[in-house]
Amino acid sequence: MDRRSILKAALLGTASLAAPSFSLARTPDGLFELTAGKGQGRLYGDAGGLSELWLYNDRLPGPEIRVKRGERVRVLFKNTLDEPTSVHWHGIRIDNAMDGVAGLTQPPVQPGESFEYDFVAPDAGTYWYHAHTMSWNQVPRGLAGPLIVEDEKPHFPVKRDITLFLSDWRLDDKGLLETASFGAMHDFAHAGRLGNWLTINGQSMPDIPLQQGRWHRLRLINASASRVLDLAPDRFGAQVIGLDGQAFSAPREISGTLQLAPAQRMDLIVRPEKTGTLPFEMMTGKPFTFARFQVTETDSEDLQLTLPPANDLEEPDLSFARELPLVMAGGAMGGMRSLMRDGVSLNPREMMEAGLFWAFNGSAGMEDTPFFTANQGETIVLESRNDTAFPHAIHLHGHHFRVLERNGVKLDHQDWRDTFTTVPEETVKIAFVADNPGKWLLHCHMLGHSASGMMNWFEVS
Incomplete structure (x- = not known):
């Protein structure tokens, strides 16, 4: 799709951004239940049809798992796909047997079988989970979701702690996921499987609600199979407070672009001063808008900013x-x-x-x-x-x-x-x-x- 068709689709309307599917609730005995299976979703908004996807809990992206630092996490994973799979908890300093790498840390979970992941989340920050069996095929079909580890005391209210799960997709001229090229040797030998369309939390050209004069935390996760995203936080007044789940000692103002490669995360803070619309852009030589921040008026300003503390990691000698x-x-x-x-x-x-x-x-x-x-x-x-x-x-x-x-x-x-x-x-x-x-x-x-x-x-x- 060329830029003209993308902008034409954008004019057809936008969706109001929801949380990444929903937050996964525990069962009475403390388990999260996560199921991989086949499903459908609209990647190109109302202008595109229903794509055949592979999903966790029939959601795109998979449900957000939120836990506290130091908390024990138990996930009962079930595989209803036609092929083996496993789940990797990306960025978590996890017990090795729970890392989810089929063939190295565990056997793959066969169709119709289940596996219980049981680990402690030692570090607060922004992480994610994704398939780690034939991930070149399973992740760009949809098998990925956010994993957020909060500090013992949250630093931002729920509505102002916003997860933005960024994914690029290769769509055909009908706006459907193109599947014939999965595993193409040309992609493998070049830059990888690059898409031609971007979604945030599974939505096409969404509106992201912000409140005027209030501090927000934006958790960006690049879940693309190969696409490196060039972003410019200063274009919408944001500062960087952490990368890959690890908090900085102080916010940083970044002039120009900052790369977010596949699997990387970036935490931003922003306090918009004016109401109205701010573009959220990818820098592709020139700015390309793939979402919009919608800033609404509030009764009072939020002048106090409390930043998350750094995790206790051992320094290299x-x-x-x-x-x-x-x-x-x-x-x-x-x-x-x-x-x-x-x-x-x-x-x-x-x-x-x-x-x-x-x-x-x-x-x-x-x-x-x-x-x-x-x-x-x-x-x-x-x-x-x-x-x-x-x-x-x-x-x-x-x-x-x-x-x-x-x-x-x-x-x-x-x-x-x-x-x-x-x-x-x-x-x-x-x-x-x-x-x-x-x-x-x-x-x-x-x-x-x-x-x-x-x-x-x-x-x-």
Whole structure:
């Protein structure tokens, strides 16, 4: 769809933004019940038909799960799909057996079967959950939802603590989800499955209600399969207070654009001064509006701002760190002539036949031996180098890390993240304390890249 058709659809009307489906309620015995199944939804608003989707609890996105920091979370998950699946709790420093990575931390949940996830949410912040079995296919069909961990005392009223679940979709000319290209090798070898339409909380061109003179917290989650979103918070007067669930010590005013890659989250605060309409835009060379803030008048101003405190994460000890390289190679225009798979060297023809286009340190995909083994409490420094022609979003399971440097330059803000972006010919250095025992995945969150080789694992003993 071109820009003209998008704007034409926008003029047909907007929906008033609802919460992400609904907040999931517990059963009397304290369980959340979550079911994966087939369903339908309108992705292009009233101008489009009903798309065939895969959904949690028949909702798009999946129901929001809200818990308190330190709270025990029990989720009875049921699979009514025709294929195996599992649930990953993204960004949570979780017990390894509950991480949801089929084939590494648990067997996949077969059709008609169930699995009980039972873990403690140790850190407050904005997180999400999504399918982690053939995620390149299951997530962009709809299997994802928000997971919000609140502080013991909420800092914003419910109506002003707003989750914005951002997803891009590949639609056909009838506004329906295009499914024939799922698993296309061209997507896997290039930038991934990129959509041509954006929704917020499953809605097309929604209105987001704000109150004049009141502080709001906006929790942005990029649930796209491959799309990196360029956003400009200062265009609607917002400041950044956290990334990937980890709160800053003070708000930051960001001039220009800020990237939100697949799987990343961004927490903003905003207090609109005037009533009326503010565009919520993606910056694609020039601003493209994909939602609108509707500011209404209130009786009084909210001058007091209480920010969430930072989580208690163990700082890396760089004086005793072990440094390891992470070299990304492959993809179209990457010039990779061979890679290793299970100890066997594959030439380009064999790589194509196996559907493998990417490699970490010359190896494609999961192998029997880990990328590295760390002692519990050991500081690990990874120096990644992007030798490909495309950006990547690298996610580390079970841990958060400090982003130390880019291209050898120390960063002014060495933020805590669980997913970092890297562009072609860029070197990024991160550091973390390997303090969570188990087998943990390390992969690109451009989901087609992960499926076609950009994935490995490490072990904390």
